[in-house]
Amino acid sequence: MNSTHGTAQDPRLVDALGAGDSSVRLQAALAAGTRPDGGLVDVLVERCAVEPDFFVRDMLTWALTRLPAEVTVPRLREELRSGRAQARSQALHTLSKIGDRGVWPAITRSLLHDADDEVARSAWRAAVVLVPAGEEQGLAVDLAAQFGRGDRHVQLSLSRALVTLGDVIEPVLRAGVASADPVVRAHARATQRLLLDPDAGWEPAVDEAKRIVALGADGVRRADR
Incomplete structure (x- = not known):
């Protein structure tokens, strides 16, 4: 896949993020966060949507928080409208870690009441972090x-x-x-x-x-x- 952000991707790292061995994926996510590259934002976000291992997902989130917010936040906001529950949940989780309060309007009532419990839980946690004073x-x-x-x-x-x-x-x-x-x-x-x-x-x-x-x-x- 061609990234729409930043520099060209490292094909070996991209392959490792999708490897069959979760330990390889974990190391790849660690490497992505250790050497932040805006060119990987799409790959990292899309991997969050399908990654089955909790620890790898957590490392992917960390890697995303290492990138500039102006690169990650717009891409994560797009994921909030995804038809995949895990994509919505992980985007919310990552946005709560980034802590950009400008995201608040994107934490919609439909997300807070999402039919998927994991999405709703992530929305609740994000909302209480990002809610503006007075709301x-x-x-x-x-x-x-x-x-x-x-x-x-x-x-x-x-x-x-x-x-x-x-x-x-x-x-x-x-x-x-x-x-x-x-x-x-x-x-x-x-x-x-x-x-x-x-x-x-x-x-x-x-x-x-x-x-x-x-x-x-x-x-x-x-x-x-």
Whole structure:
């Protein structure tokens, strides 16, 4: 493939990034980051979209963060519209690592509510890093609308993202705790406890929240005393 950015690609490095052996791909990604070359931006981004190994993906992200933001950010923004879930997820992850707040308009509501859990989780993490001052409340509302989504891993990701926003999330937590849906109530209450005591741990917070929800309104009143 011909790159549209920077200098000519090293064909040996390009081949190594697509090698069958994950250790070879890892070394190639390390080499790409050690000797940053804008000519590799397309290859690195496209490899992120299909790379099956977590550690290689992480190294690819690092390699991309070593390139100038004016080269990587426009290309990563293009990936946010990709039909491949991993492409969207990895682009979001890399953008969160770059930290360019000018990307915020590209973190759309459709990404925050993406049907693919990994894309949504990456969008949540990117959003709380990139959200401009004054827009945290609106983001909190958007995130809290997904209380009860997914398994414990997904719910923990959502709670951690919300807690990152700080005390601004208190109104949406109160609304969640008052929900008619017991799963939403338990998730909101667990998030509430995580906000109050980040060191308490997620599993105990979830278990305690479920116990309180199971007890009903009387149990909530007793627990809050």
